[in-house]
Amino acid sequence: MKTSVCIIGGGPSGLMLSQLLHLKGIDTIVLERQSREYVLSRIRAGVLEHGFAELMREAQCGERMDREGEIHDGFFIAHEGQLDRVDLHKHSGGNSVVVYGQTELTRDLYEGRDRMKGQVIHNAEDVQPHDLTTDTPYVTYRDGDEIIRIDCDFVIGADGFHGVSRKSIPKDKITEYEKVYPFGWLGVLSRTPPVSPELVYAKHERGFALCSLRSQVLSRYYIQVPLTDNVEDWSDDAFWAELKRRLPAELAAQLVTGPSIEKSIAPLRSFVAEPMRYGKLFLAGDAAHIVPPTGARGLNSAASDIYYLYHAMLQHYQQGDSSGLDGYSAKALARVWKAQRFSWWMTTMLHTFPEAISYDQKLQQTDLAYLLSSEKALGSLAENYVGLPF
Secondary structure: OEOOEEEEOOOHHHHHHHHHHHHOOOOEEEEOOOOHHHHOOOOOOOEEEHHHHHHHHHOOOOHHHHHHOEEEOEEEEEEOOEEEEEEHHHHOOOOOEEEOOHHHHHHHHHHHHHHOOOEEEOOOEEEEEEOOOOOOOEEEEEEOOEEEEEEOOEEEEOOOOOOHHHHOOOHHHOEEEEEEEEEEEEEEEEOOOOOOOOOEEEEOOOOOEEEEEEEOOEEEEEEEEOOOOOHHHOOHHHHHHHHHHOOOHHHHHHOOOOOEEEEEEEEEEEEEEEOOEEOOEEEOHHHOEEOOHHHOOHHHHHHHHHHHHHHHHHHHHHHOOOHHHHOHHHHHHHHHHHHHHHHHHHHHHHOOOOOOOHHHHHHHHHHHHHHHHOHHHHHHHHHHHHOOOO
């Protein structure tokens, strides 16, 4: 088999790049280790910055997002029993975010690939890139007992943190930066109306909480828990009771509870791998960087990678100019580190740290008080939350 761009990973990043390139006449093949059903069963983030929404529209996959997604002009911060609203629209100069589940977004991208008869190969076992520093790279995968080879110009590693792409780079050619936080998020998805029309980030002495939504009938809630906790430790009743304790009384009284559809614990980690290119291999999304979900930057950071790669590929194939590809890693990382800083800052400000001394706690309180009292600080928060320009 032969293609121009072989993309490892059939999540939103890989599918979006494949769709965008196909629309410009550039051939791609996407290899995904799991089945389509498995990929669509992942429950992930659902807050899209305005730049991501524009990219979905350019990929001709944004119609349902525009119809069913919810535009949010702000969110709330709950603290000390009260609610303060952050007006994103006002403080960002007119921008907003779209709340639309990653599962639905991925389904839209799959349907876009189907419409264009794009090649997305599922259940691809033992995927391995080869000869990445030559002019003739290729990727192999196993289908049953058969090893299949795909010759290509470039390989895109969009296969997540645990994927093969980053591991294909020699250890002496890559530097990894990591911070692991001493807690995780216990998340519950329920078929209940959201407690608030906009997201609520709650800072509480018992731990952080987040009230979010997928639609007006589907809610997603989180509470901070120790890394030693297991899902089995938390019944639905225990989860709802703890969530209510961490919300202002008026909001807790409005909370509609119900059976959990999905329940999981995710550890919080910050991670960056540099550079994001090795020869003809380009990393994108979680393969290269991870952020805590506090600032909703994970999926959006992946989208900015795809934006840079897409335009660099166009420049290469349409104009014979490879400068965009040569500059990809530096350009992507500049934005990635800003997303890292923002996610770290929000996580540090809103969570309860088990080993924090009284001095740290006072600084944390002061940080939040300053934010809510300063128009310029709110402007910085809003600018980052709706998405820095590509």
